[in-house]
Amino acid sequence: STGQAARPLPVGERLRGEISFRNVDFAYGDETALHDVDLTLRAGQTVAFVGETGAGKSTLVKLVARFYDPTSGRVTVDGTDLRELDLAQYRHRLGVVPQEAYLFAGTIRDAIAYGRPEASDAEVEAAARAVGAHDMIASLDGGYLHEVAERGRNLSAGQRQLIALARAELVDPDILLLDEATAALDLASEAQVTHATERLAGRRTTLVVAHRLTTAARADRVVVMDQGRVAEDGTHTDLLALNGKYARLWRTFLGETLPEDAGTDARDGGPEAVGARAV
Ligand SMILES: Nc1ncnc2c1ncn2[C@@H]1O[C@H](COP(=O)(O)OP(=O)(O)O)[C@@H](O)[C@H]1O
Ligand SMILES: [Mg+2]
Known part of the structure; x- marks a missing residue:
């Protein structure tokens, strides 16, 4: 100290x-x-x-x-x-995007809103659009309500990274x-x-x-x-x-x-x- x-x-x-x-x-x-x-x-x-x-x-x-x-x-x-x-x-x-972002079981929406759980659906979508992840998410069954398996193992490495980047965008860090x-x-x-x-x-x-x-x-x-x-x-x-x-x-x-x-x-x-x- x-x-x-x-x-x-x-x-x-x-x-x-x-x-x-x-x-x-x-x-x-x-x-x-x-x-x-x-x-x-x-x-x-x-x-x-x-x-x-x-x-x-x-x-x-x-x-x-x-x-x-x-x-x-x-x-x-x-x-x-x-x-x-x-x-x-x-x-x-701070926005921190670690080497392997940990994704809990839940929806894509929740995965992105991890750092700001109170964010509205519109804010979550805006963050995804801002980093160019929206089209990928929209292509998933259920879109933002698509269920992510524990550790995101039903997603590709690239999809997990895009979600981690959208998550950081939503926090709007300095x-x-x-x-x-x-x-x-x-x-x-x-x-x-x-x-x-x-x-x-x-x-x-x-x-x-x-x-x-x-x-x-x-x-x-x-x-x-x-x-x-x-x-x-x-x-x-x-x-x-x-x-x-x-x-x-x-x-x-x-x-x-x-x-x-x-x-x-x-x-x-x-x-x-x-x-x-x-x-
Ligand atoms: N938690 C840790 N405990 C002990 N040594 C560590 C730890 N993390 C990293 N190191 C050591 O510190 C040095 C720098 O590691 P790191 O910063 O992870 O390098 P890089 O990210 O460039 O691969 C290495 O010698 C590594 O073995
Ligand atoms: Mg390293």
């Missing part, structure tokens, strides 16, 4: 959503997960975090959700240390935390989920743990994590030009997904990185 009283957020007032990590270290017991992370995310920016398994991406996002507090250093939102904010009020301003599902989606679902993610990220500050590099390529900024540290930081284009870790990941991705010759964009990047920083 910081010994300070939790600061209530002004009622009805929104966060601007500027997030700073200041010399943040974090360890799970003896296991260091983040080391000396220093980053400022501008209000409204969509930032994709990429890197190998265990690099610290999810931990970084969990610190913003205040599931944990830093071992040293601080995380601030709009300049205020998260430890000084009233936790319940702060969490109300800050969006998204851990992309690793499950492979068919091409049509992939396009729908990408589109829904973009709509949801909109102008709100968004941290997305990107397992699909197409998400990173569309983000305003990409942060490459490596063994708990920020290794590279810049736009997709900057990082291709930097020709480091991100460029390698991208070339691998293109090699896996596209026939030969389609990767020329990545290979055109020269060494003259402009806005990127390798750390």
Whole structure:
């Protein structure tokens, strides 16, 4: 505890959503997960975090959700240390889309309204339309009253993700935390989920743990994590030009997904990185 009283957020007032990590270290017991992370995310920016398994991406996002507090250093939102904010009020301003959203047995409507059970049917539908999930829902037997089985196992991975994104939209958060599902989606679902993610990220500050590099390529900024540290930081284009870790990941991705010759964009990047920083 910081010994300070939790600061209530002004009622009805929104966060601007500027997030700073200041010399943040974090360890799970003896296991260091983040080391000396220093980053400022501008209000409204969509930032994709990429890197190998265990690099610290999810931990970084969990610190913003205040599931944990830093071992040293601080995380601030709009300049205020998260430890000084009233936790319940702060969490109300967050949209969290976990890797596998848990869907309880119930209707699609209830699954979307999970964070705001008092929402009207019209509000639920508006949220679904806003992320482009309405047509998928309308195609289900019973539409919004379609019965979801426990864990959503009668839905496809893509359908579950669209519902999770509509659920986040309904909360209308100021800050969006998204851990992309690793499950492979068919091409049509992939396009729908990408589109829904973009709509949801909109102008709100968004941290997305990107397992699909197409998400990173569309983000305003990409942060490459490596063994708990920020290794590279810049736009997709900057990082291709930097020709480091991100460029390698991208070339691998293109090699896996596209026939030969389609990767020329990545290979055109020269060494003259402009806005990127390798750390
Ligand atoms: N709950 C936990 N308890 C102990 N160690 C953890 C826990 N969660 C993550 N770690 C460790 O912290 C490091 C960072 O993990 P994580 O943030 O999940 O990485 P990423 O999301 O990039 O795969 C890894 O070494 C991982 O093993
Ligand atoms: Mg992770």
